[in-house]
Amino acid sequence: MKRRLLLVIVGSFLLGSLIGVGALILGQQTPNQNRVITSGQALIGGPFELVGKDGKTVTDNDFRGRYMLVFFGFTHCPDICPAELQVMSAALDDLGAQADRVVPVFITVDPERDTPELVSAYVANFGPNFVGLTGSPDAIAKAAKAYRVTYQKFQDENSGENYSVDHSALLYLMGPNGEFVTHFPYGTSPEKMAETLRRLL
Ligand SMILES: [Cu+2]
Numbered sequence: 001m002k003r004r005l006l007l008v009i010v011g012s013f014l015l016g017s018l019i020g021v022g023a024l025i026l027g028q029q030t031p032n033q034n035r036v037i038t039s040g041q042a043l044i045g046g047p048f049e050l051v052g053k054d055g056k057t058v059t060d061n062d063f064r065g066r067y068m069l070v071f072f073g074f075t076h077c078p079d080i081c082p083a084e085l086q087v088m089s090a091a092l093d094d095l096g097a098q099a100d101r102v103v104p105v106f107i108t109v110d111p112e113r114d115t116p117e118l119v120s121a122y123v124a125n126f127g128p129n130f131v132g133l134t135g136s137p138d139a140i141a142k143a144a145k146a147y148r149v150t151y152q153k154f155q156d157e158n159s160g161e162n163y164s165v166d167h168s169a170l171l172y173l174m175g176p177n178g179e180f181v182t183h184f185p186y187g188t189s190p191e192k193m194a195e196t197l198r199r200l201l
Contacts, residue, residue, distance in 0.1 A: 044172060044180040045070075046146035050107065050135040053120040058133055060178050067102045067181070067201060068174040072149040073167060074110035075122040080169045080186065081106075088171065089126040090190035091197065098201050102173075107133045109151035109167045111140045147172060173200065 045060075052058035069088055073081035085106065092099040106123045108114035111134050114122075119132035134140070144151060149168045156164035169186040171193075181200055184193055 044147055044183070045174050045178060048107075048135075048139070048143040048146065050133040050139055050143060051116050052131060052133055053116060055116050058131070063103055063105070063174075064178065065176050067176060068172075068178075069102055069104045070107065070147065070172045070174060071105070071170075072107045072109050072144055072147065072151070073169070074108050074165050075114050075118055076110065076164070077167075078164075080167075084169060084171060084186065085123070085126040085130070087188065087190050087193060089130075091193035092127065092129075094190055094194035095197055098198065101201055102197065103129065103131055105131045105133065107140070107143055109140060109144060109149070110153075110165050111135055111137050173197070 047060050049057060049059045069092075071081075071084055071088065073084070075081070085104075088104050092102060092104060095102070104123075104127065106119065108119050114134045116132075116134055119134045121132075123130035123132035135143070147170075149170065151165050151167035153163045153165050155162070171184040171186075171188070173181040173183070175181045182196065184196070
């Protein structure tokens with residue numbers, strides 16, 4: 001538990017620094033928060049081909065024209081994932097009609113256990129429009145790498161399951177053309193998230 005939280009904090013800090021440095025390098029850092037980085041090399045995100053409800057192939061292209069709130073995790077996660085999905089759900093409720101333009105997407109980092117059925121049923125607990133994705137271990141690794149998400153299995157002696165997964169806990173807002181817009185560090189409140197979304201959408 002301590003180890004996981006530390007990973008999340010360190011991961012959030014490192015990613016925040018990476019984004020800051022990247023934005024400086026690109027010369028795109030501007031006081032105008034509505035401005036979206038559309039030129040230069042995308043730091044976060046990219047194409048993916050995964051598996052959704054009923055085993056249907058889902059790619060990043062399926063979300064064009066809408067914003068994606070993307071979070072990586074796993075359905076057996078005892079704390080961080082349910083908490084973050086709850087925050088996403090509450091923030092989208094708070095957002096009202098504007099939320100129609102946002103698709104909350106949960107991508108598993110535990111493809112061996114998280115079948116399409118399991119991941120879809122899991123995200124349905126947080127709202128009817130949540131999309132849960134899984135895929136082959138290779139496809140998941142590729143998607144995670146594109147989103148700068150790290151994850152690692154470990155033996156969890158306190159868990160009934162035979163393993164748990166450490167993972168970064170970053171939430172990304174991706175724009176209608178698949179471009180990175182912003183990220184929300186773990187611990188962002190639903191109110192703060194809704195306020196930021198209201199401003200950026
Ligand atoms: Cu988790």
